Amino acid sequence: MKIIRLIFFIVHIGIAFLLVGTILNAYIPPKTFPWLNLLSLGFPVLMIAYVVLTLFWIISWKKRAFVFLLFGLLFFKPVIRWINYTPQKNETPDLKIISLNAKGGLYGKENIESFVNAQNPDVIFLQEYGANKKYHFNKLKDRPESHIITIFSKYRIVEQKQLIESDYEYNNAYASQTDIEIKGKIYRFINVYLQPFKFQKNMVKLNGNSEEDEQKVKDVVKRLIPTFKMHQEQIIAIRKSIDESPYPVILAGDFNSVPNSYEYYHLPEGLQDAFVEAGKGSGTSFHDYKFPIRIDYIFSSPSIKPLSYKVDRSVRLSDHFPVIATFKFEK
Template identity: 80%
Template sequence: MKVLRLILLVVHIGVFFLLAAMLLNAYVPPKTFPWFNLLSLGFPILISVYMMLTLFWIFSWKKRAFVFLFLGLMFFKPVIRWINYSPQKNETPDLKVLTMNAKGGYYGIDHINDYISSQNADIVMLQEYGGYMKYHFDGLKQAPDSWVIQVFSKHRIIEQKQLIESDPTYNNAYASQTDIEIRGKIYRFINVYLQPFKFKKNMVKLVGKSEEDEQKVKNVVKRLIPTFKMHQEQISSIRKSIDNSPYPVILAGDFNSVPNSYEYYHLLDGLQDAFVEAGKGSGTSFHDYKFPIRIDYIFSSKNIKPLTYKVDRSVKLSDHFPVMATFKLEK
């Protein structure tokens, strides 16, 4: 038993250091050291192992349990970026925002039209919406056309600007800023679709054969690392729009990045995550794999108060669930 406990202690310490290294994504860019970003992908597994081992020490009546409980407080915020419970806010919202990766409308454009029209959102941001698809949402006007991302609004659109233009030889990312007047005040809405990893299920599904599985893992890593570095470049253009904005900002879209990643920390800087402020349950928004993956977000300036946040798992209009949030605007 002593040998088993020693092994578990070594494993526990190792998991703690991996989790702590993941926090360095707030400071270390992928072009400098991309491996920290890989740890953010494994966060649900790492934190689950850490919690189970902590419970083991508690039930074993070991004093080290208190040490690991205390150290575990470092990961409270990283946890609530995945799973959260916020008390209900009894205020009347001024604004409802919906974002969704529409997967080109291949799950049925009529279903998307009917669903989004029924949600009565003020602002709708779509990614992978398919430039050849025709969307008609009740009461919403379409911003100037874009091939991969699109904004629809109940309110007057003042101006739109593309922040990232895709280059087929290099990237498939898009981002736009759309300035919209709401109740006499202008707000900047930034719609984001960062570089996709372009994985297919058979590329990541292990088959139980050591050599084949090992090669699959190597291929996955080879695809992840360059994409992380591309995200770093793409974020810099988006950050300029946020930092130089004369208006309050709402940033939403498909980041193709999980919480606690470099992308998450650096897009969130100066903003607030509506899920952390007002979400309940799991933030997982991508359902095509049997693994918790949250890559769709709604962030806002700190003078825009999130009241509710919802990942709508009642519909499957895409491989992403629709995500929506309501806000109280500053008077």
């Protein structure tokens, strides 16, 4: 039994160091050391293993349990970026937003239209909407932006600008800023679709053949690392739009990045994560793989208070669940 406990102790220490590595993404960019960003993808599994081992020490009545419990508090904020619970805010919202990666409307453009019309949002962000498809939403007017992203608004669009646009060869990312006048005040809405990894299910599904599985893992890593580095570059133009904005900002879209990644720490810096402020349950938004993946977000300036945040799992409009949030404007 002592040998088993020693093995568990060593494993527990190792997991703790790996979890600390995910926090270091706030300081170390992918171009310097991309492996830390890779760790962020496994954060849920690492955290579950950490908790299970901590419970083992508690049940075993070992003093080290208290050390691991105290050390585990370091990961409270990283955890609530994945799983959270906040009390309901009984305030009347001023703004309702939907963000959805529509996967080219392959699950049915009409289904998306029906869902959005039933939700009656003020603004909708679409990514991968399908440039050949024309959406019709009640009371919402669009401003065509690119072949990948677009935005619809009930309110007057004052100005729009492309921040990132694909060259179809190296860069497949898109981002735009749209200034919208709402009740006499202008707000900046930034729609983001960072570089995709372009994975197919068969590329990541292991089949039990050690040689083939090993090659698949290597191929996955070969795609992940360069994409992390591209994200670092793509963030620069978006950050400039946020930092230089004379208006309060709402940033939303498909970041193709999980919480606790370099992208999460740096892209929305200074903004509030609506899920952390007002979310309940799991923030997982990508459902095509049987693994918790949160890559769709809505962030806001401090003067735009999140009242609610929901990942709507009742519908299958694409391989992403729609993300819905409501906000209150601070006076």
